[in-house]
Amino acid sequence: MAQLDEATTVNVQPKDQKKINQLWRIAGILAIVTAIEFALAYILPRGPLLYFTFVALTLVKAFYIVAEFMHLKGEVKTLIWSIAIPTIFVIWLVIALLAEGSSVFELKF
Amino acid sequence: MSTTTTSVEETTTGSVWNGGMAPLKASYGKLMMWFFLLSDAFTFSSLLISYGMIRYAWPAYQGEVEDFVFSQEYWPIPEKVFDAVPLLHGVSLPLVFVGIMTFILILSSVTMVLAVEAGHRMDKKDVTKWMLWTLVGGVAFLGCQAWEWSHFIHGTDEGGMMPDGSIFYGANLTQNQYGPPLFADLFFFITGFHGFHVFSGVMLNFLIFYQATVGVFERRGHYEMVEKVGLYWHFVDLVWVFVFTFFYLI
Numbered sequence: 001m002a003q004l005d006e007a008t009t010v011n012v013q014p015k016d017q018k019k020i021n022q023l024w025r026i027a028g029i030l031a032i033v034t035a036i037e038f039a040l041a042y043i044l045p046r047g048p049l050l051y052f053t054f055v056a057l058t059l060v061k062a063f064y065i066v067a068e069f070m071h072l073k074g075e076v077k078t079l080i081w082s083i084a085i086p087t088i089f090v091i092w093l094v095i096a097l098l099a100e101g102s103s104v105f106e107l108k109f
Numbered sequence: 110m111s112t113t114t115t116s117v118e119e120t121t122t123g124s125v126w127n128g129g130m131a132p133l134k135a136s137y138g139k140l141m142m143w144f145f146l147l148s149d150a151f152t153f154s155s156l157l158i159s160y161g162m163i164r165y166a167w168p169a170y171q172g173e174v175e176d177f178v179f180s181q182e183y184w185p186i187p188e189k190v191f192d193a194v195p196l197l198h199g200v201s202l203p204l205v206f207v208g209i210m211t212f213i214l215i216l217s218s219v220t221m222v223l224a225v226e227a228g229h230r231m232d233k234k235d236v237t238k239w240m241l242w243t244l245v246g247g248v249a250f251l252g253c254q255a256w257e258w259s260h261f262i263h264g265t266d267e268g269g270m271m272p273d274g275s276i277f278y279g280a281n282l283t284q285n286q287y288g289p290p291l292f293a294d295l296f297f298f299i300t301g302f303h304g305f306h307v308f309s310g311v312m313l314n315f316l317i318f319y320q321a322t323v324g325v326f327e328r329r330g331h332y333e334m335v336e337k338v339g340l341y342w343h344f345v346d347l348v349w350v351f352v353f354t355f356f357y358l359i
Contacts, residue, residue, distance in 0.1 A: 011231070012231050013231065019226060020223065023223060027216070027218070031212060037354070037358060038208050041204055057354075062351070069219075069221075069343045069346075070339075070340055070344070076134050082144075083143055083147055087147075090154040090158075093154060093158050094158055097158045097162035098165055101162035101163065102165050105166045105167070105168075109168060
């Protein structure tokens, strides 16, 4: 057992402060974007412009989380596209179901 | 690292189907986690898009936001529903508590990615430290959600008028003081499904924290498990970003 312990001594590599600072910087961006969304909810009147801004800022946050925190940016191209392309179905579902909702509304009211 | 790569190549030469390969330069576990998360993204998309469809099928509130009152006739403005903060009874602070919850989840996402980074350096002390902070964040978020659910279920002091003229306080799956019952149903389903993901994430994080502490990964020679659970935890944060926008903001 003692031999095993000696054999598996790990050498801890030093901190890469630049990398760590970068992670905190991205967290800062996410926090600031959230704060902007929060402020806009109070400032702008409710309407298409506000909703469009919210969706755009949400996609910005989603990009930073997936690309930086989940390190998708560092994966090979094929993996990036295998994850990104299927989300086209989600866009289709948005269009299809919102149209469906509108026609249900027309029928009911 | 280079030595392990060559040994893998040597053993699998001519027998691609026997395993041991890392397609897309990602390990089997990581690759499967990515595709699981993709399927999970579809599930959450369906829930949120159903919310959009049902909301479109109901009349929207017409008039000034200041004069808004709860009614069974139209869809409520979410920020008017979620305007309560613990210990500040009766004060209207739209979105403040949800904003706090969002910050908690973002912070626990950073501590998770710092744990992953420490894992790359084989730094056991830092991995345990950051995993512990991630756990604190996850538990704090679940606590906040429990409070929010409790407040939503018990309702406001005034309550709301039901179609039969009675006053009902709070919401359940069939009656809802804030608006159409479907609004409450979707609230329970969407935030509940997300909350369950957070709960399982906390369980997995605890497992990783425990294994890192007792030195399982150190003996194994790598901390990839931290990375895989980290992917799941970031995904939970990602979903909340969308829930925050489409359920609470819009």
